[in-house]
Amino acid sequence: MTIVETDGEKLLTALRSVLAAKGIASPAEIAERIASTDSANPGQGARMVAKAWTDPAYRARMLEDGTKAAEELGIPMRGMPPLGVLEDSADVHNLIVCTLCSCYPRAVLGYPPFWYKSAGYRARAVRDPRGLLAEEWGTVLPDHVRLRVVDSTADYRWMVLPLRPAGTEGWDEQRLASIVREGDMIGVTIPRV
Amino acid sequence: MMFDPGSSVRVKNDWPETRGPAHIRTPHYVRGMQGTVVRWLGAFPNPEDLAFARPAATRALYHVRFDQPAIWQEGRAGDELVVEIFEHWLEPA
Numbered sequence: 001m002t003i004v005e006t007d008g009e010k011l012l013t014a015l016r017s018v019l020a021a022k023g024i025a026s027p028a029e030i031a032e033r034i035a036s037t038d039s040a041n042p043g044q045g046a047r048m049v050a051k052a053w054t055d056p057a058y059r060a061r062m063l064e065d066g067t068k069a070a071e072e073l074g075i076p077m078r079g080m081p082p083l084g085v086l087e088d089s090a091d092v093h094n095l096i097v098c099t100l101c102s103c104y105p106r107a108v109l110g111y112p113p114f115w116y117k118s119a120g121y122r123a124r125a126v127r128d129p130r131g132l133l134a135e136e137w138g139t140v141l142p143d144h145v146r147l148r149v150v151d152s153t154a155d156y157r158w159m160v161l162p163l164r165p166a167g168t169e170g171w172d173e174q175r176l177a178s179i180v181r182e183g184d185m186i187g188v189t190i191p192r193v
Numbered sequence: 194m195m196f197d198p199g200s201s202v203r204v205k206n207d208w209p210e211t212r213g214p215a216h217i218r219t220p221h222y223v224r225g226m227q228g229t230v231v232r233w234l235g236a237f238p239n240p241e242d243l244a245f246a247r248p249a250a251t252r253a254l255y256h257v258r259f260d261q262p263a264i265w266q267e268g269r270a271g272d273e274l275v276v277e278i279f280e281h282w283l284e285p286a
Contacts, residue, residue, distance in 0.1 A: 100220060126265075126274060128268070130269055130272070146272060148274075149274050149275070151220060151275070153220060153277045154218045154237065154277035154279065155234070155237040156234055
């Protein structure tokens with residue numbers, strides 16, 4: 001019998017006991033990690049974005065250290081890769097890809113969407129990013145805006161802090177967070193009202 | 194070697210995967226290309242050893258900026274690619 005023919009549940013149970021016996025990961029630690037992985041979703045990143053839009057001091061801390069800024073909002077980051085935050089401005093638009101696999105800021109955005117892992121997205125994001133944005137996403141950047149494609153190749157995970165859209169003046173954090181989508185924090189789309 | 198932000202660097206035009214099993218975090222499209230160090234991101238265990246469960250020394254990791262049209266011979270002037278690259282893949286340029 002090879003490993004692919006083995007009963008998955010049995011194999012997992014055996015692996016868990018070995019991890020516990022060797023002191024690598026206790027059942028409680030595994031349960032904690034499963035819970036935090038399952039609870040991560042784009043709403044977490046959206047809360048960070050909304051806070052950054054309304055609180056300049058938080059925004060500065062978030063750009064300095066994304067991991068600490070996430071923890072500040074109660075998002076579990078223990079054991080997660082360091083989180084970096086890329087700031088969009090009037091002149092620069094950021095787009096995130098992982099050409100080598102599917103590195104994704106899971107702690108703050110949850111599981112990566114299917115398209116993020118596709119060969120098509122990964123190849124076109126670095127070679128023809130403006131075509132990808134315009135044709136696949138309907139995102140057309142103004143001519144004066146520089147496009148920065150960030151290839152997430154190693155130990156960091158990246159999220160985009162997009163521009164706050166016009167028409168949201170006076171909105172509170174919760175309302176602002178409700179318009180921030182997964183794609184806005186990867187850079188394929190732009191938040192709109 | 195440490196690189197300051199703004200340093201001009203070239204990514205080694207090396208292809209370890211042609212010499213045997215390898216786990217490389219330097220994308221093909223930047224090998225041999227010239228770029229500019231944006232900043233030091235920290236030091237992390239070398240994934241090329243980590244992937245094979247070998248003792249992995251920590252290596253400095255940099256954010257390096259490349260001119261996007263120069264790499265692909267197409268695209269919009271001014272657009273850029275920013276890639277995480279370990280120090281042992283970089284040479285002064």
